[in-house]
Amino acid sequence: MSVLGDVRKLVADLHAELPRNDLVVWTAGNVSARVPGEDLLVIKPSGVSYDEITADAMVVTDLDGNLVEGDHKPSSDTAAHAYVYKHMPHVQGVVHTHSTYATAWSARGEAIPCVLTMIADEFGGEIPVGPFALIGDDSIGRGIVETLRHHRSPAVLMRNHGVFTIGRSARDAVKAAVMCEDVARTVHIARQLGAPIPIPQGDIDSLFARYQNVYGQEPVA
Ligand SMILES: [Zn+2]
DSSP states (O other), X not given: OOHHHHHHHHHHHHHTHHHHTTOOXXXXXXXXXXXXXXXXXXXXXXXXXXXXXXXXXXXXXXXXXXXXXXXXXXXXXXXXXXXXXXXXXXXXXXXXXXXXXXXXXXXXXXXXXXOSXXXXXHHSSOBOEEOOOOBTXXXXXXXXXXXXXXXXXXXXXXXXXXXXXXXXXXXXXXXHHHHHHHHHHHHHHHHHHSOOOOOOHHHHHXXXXXXXXXTTSOOXX
């Protein structure tokens, strides 16, 4: 199979993780991946239900969001994904969801504080809030890039909207979206009963460094 065929299949398969992890309703939410060695990305078409997603149904666009290959219109979030790939060359995957708890934090414009070791591990600090931005130009993409450039976090809560995550692979970006919703929920519940305890910066730094280094290896007891 061609490289492009492989990326189409990967992106189609990863979309199944969104409903499986309760991150989406209806057709909201999408995964994209950069095509290695090309200024192209693969993303879900607009308005296609999760049951109808196949590798062949995926669409290919350039990094300005223009359709290159596909029978359907690209997702309306394509411009934001494309802007991220264009301005963050290390990013290989982007995910967008309106997952409930994380989006509730975004509705308040409040960053998720680093009060769990898994937040330090995966996000390296708080999960930041990005600006309010309207769909239709590059303002969502710009807001994602400008916010994530100043954070270790692969996730940003775009204010009054939802979550965007990035990854060194599309699978990493999906994982960050799943973890973001999970910690958003846990910290929300913690706050119902009192004030969560912040983790000191030095401990956040060592947790993050350790997790990034052992990532992908056999766990060490
Ligand atoms: Zn959205």
